[in-house]
Amino acid sequence: MLKFVIRRLISMIITLFLITTVTFFLMMNLPGDPFGEMSQKMSAAQRAVLYQQYGLDKPMFQQYLQYMGNVLKGDLGVSFQYPNTSVNEKIAQSFPASLELGLWALLIAVVIGLLLGIIAALNHNRGLDYAAMFTAVVGVSIPSMVLGPLLSYYVGVKLGWFPPGLWDTPKHRVLPAIALGFSTVAILARLMRTSMLDVLNQDYIKTAKAKGLSQTSTVIKHTIRNAILPVITVLGPIFVNVITGTLIVEQIFSVPGLGKHFVQSIQTKDITMIGGLTIFYSAILVVVIFLTDILYGLVDPRIRLAKGRK
């Protein structure tokens, strides 16, 4: 187990290093002036001062070292567009909303998705199974960029059940969270169903039945417990999906989250902001995947107790 953790940790660090490096060089080589239109209105002297201020006058390699050093210290730099705002400030200010939105969506997805999958598997090849799986496949086909506007307009504006946008009260959370979590529900439901069916075909389920355990306790103690294991492994990638999904959902519902700023900085070509946020997002995603791997190891005794390799 310890070896497993260390191996994953090393590959995580390599990944983060690569992402930061690639991001830096892509940023620095972007075509056009980093300050955009602002730069054209300045005199050569002013521009030189500005370049010096951002360290852009130094050789590329030195800039790279400095940038990496700052990132290591947790400093992601200052916005090119708004020289008074640092990337860190932006994150501190707007990431909590994004995180909350993502967690709500994830909660909805996990609870409903697993339930749907379990119900479908227990009614394999019967009406409820077909119904649940049809719902799931429809769910995958309605991504948040489609569902979001529809919910906002029909449920939010026309029916008026929930606010169609913004992020003030708990009620404001409902529609964005549903829009973001919906397709994940479908993914998890299908996965859980497959995994359940797989476990239900295992010999040890027959053993459990032969012991005289009731259907309910066979399902709860033997089936679900084992069926959930492979689902845990995808929670990492699922979280990645949800977090990238916030970029879109925050746009649609005008949620003041980090995703919205990210999209804005892309549209205004605010290079340090894009770079900093890319690194920040990547770090979160890579760490979450690392954590779910560890979690999986802890839950599955076959990995937890394994000595030596793999």
Added chain:
Amino acid sequence: MMQLKKELFAPVKRDLDQERIVRPSLNYWQDAWRRLKKNKLAMTGLIILILLTLFAIFAPFISSYDYATQDYDVTNQKPSLEHLFGTDQFGRDLWVRIWWGTRISLFIGLAAAVIDLIVGVLYGGISGYLGGRVDNIMQRASEIVYSIPFLLVTILLIMYLEPGISTIIIAYSITGWVPMARLVRGQVLQMKEQEYVLAARTLGAKPLRIILKHLIPNALGIIVVQITFVVPNAIFVEAFLSFIGLGIKPPLASLGSLVSDGAQTMRFYPHQMLLPTAVFSLILLSFNLLGDGLRDALDPKMRK
């Protein structure tokens, strides 16, 4: 006991091999096709896809409008005989734009499938077939590529290159192939150890022959299934990028950009949102239904 004739107790004369095969034997693909045909949802998906593809190819030719010409006399019209799907805020015919968009979305999906077939299958196949150290290194490399969030790389890349169809395809080819490679590698590893492959190798078959004759035909099932999930995913990625302003540049349209534009105006002109949305979701739905059906049909474990 009833009376039996004595002649009945004479030994039978017979050919040695008179074993009758009662169940008609079907080969793998025939059997899969038989099961797929029985799956109504999958067949519906297949038919819808064929229809949509035909529309995407021919509908723009038949119409007298094109996707780019603006006509300020007919902005924001509802669907009518003149404009079957209405017009957008610049007076462009949505019927033509939507089918153009479908064409572009399907093209991106197709390109992703080709990339997956070439890069993913080869990478996975080589890694699995060679095994050992090479496999180990290739696995670590693909693991790292895979753990870099795909959409973020794409976003960075697209800022660097110019937004457009080819950029989206390039971005996809950098990271999109990894799941396919993993799948193929797993399958190849598993099959490599099987007796018939060992037998072929013992008999001196060359690696290329083993790969072509044994491994690829047997992995084809999962490759086909994976493709039906790769295509809608690539279409989705394009839509995602269009939504955050990094996709297809106007006046060209993709389903993603049409959905994105429609979302801005849906309060006043719902059809501008609903029509591209319907086609977009129908494509994703059909691919998913077909993919599910194929997976059930091609999975020999499900064979009853």
Added chain:
Amino acid sequence: MSEKKQPTKILDVKDLKVSFKTYAGEIQAVRGVSFDLYKGEVLAIVGESGCGKSVTAQTIMRLVPSPPSFIKEGSITFDNKSDITKLSERAMEKIRGSEMGMIFQDPMTSLNPTMTIGKQIAEGLIKHQGLNKEQAAERSVEMLRLVGISNPEGRIKQYPHELSGGMRQRIMIAIALACSPKLLIADEPTTALDVTIQAQIIELMQKLQEKTETAIILITHDLGVVADMAQRVVVMYAGKIVEEGSVDDIFYNPKHPYTWGLLKSVPRLDLEHKSDLVPIPGTPPDLFAPPKGCAFAARCPYAMDICLQQDPDKFEVTNQHKAACWLLHPDAPAVEPPVGKGGKVHA
């Protein structure tokens, strides 16, 4: 053996028919099987894979998933009380594990990989005997000691993957016997094990059987195991019983050509002269459409016209030795069996 003074009948299976529904129609896996079993007795059911022996055994515990399977006809009377085929699922739960236990073929897959051994043994005890967790854990330790596992206190905290195949099969036996059932069904208990381990498991089962007087149905295709453990034998072919009798009847005076074939295909060290192993040519019939006549006729070297036309009834050799074969009809030509008295093979 069945000539005990007052044998208690544990199980009475009458004309059992079990089928599976599939896309192409109905597979008749078990086609009218009848046998009985007495307290303390070991009955072996032998036959090739797919002959319906496992389906028969699992139907007794109602473990065959339904659908696709269904009991078409027949009755299974357990312990002179209830007809198993008609019991509710809830009533079956009370019987399974407490009055009937089962051991499966593959110990590597028959234990839940994410639950400790102790918990898996304790489950049945908690359910059927109302023990609390501590009592059940204590009993589990006793059970492990009984099946010959060293350091049972440590073992109950381990997971299946930490144990060898033989040990896992011992655990399976402990689970099956935990509530002292009246009937133990062992479905190919040694097939998946190494030969040396097989012998240990057989020895263990014999020892426990003597101690507990549990009736055992032993499903196997290994005639060596049959000779070691069973008193009576039922030979199944294509979903039917073709011959039944005591171990001596089957080994020393077999009457059915299929039984001859089975005996010839087993290596034997006790024979005076070496003999070649003779496989039975051909494959069993497809149970989608079982043949009109005797199912074995197509592979039988002694087949007669009648065999292709009409399924033979059971002919009694003695009151407990029966075989379903037209060769036993008085009109049939006399055939010298290739395996015979004292197990000698006339080659």
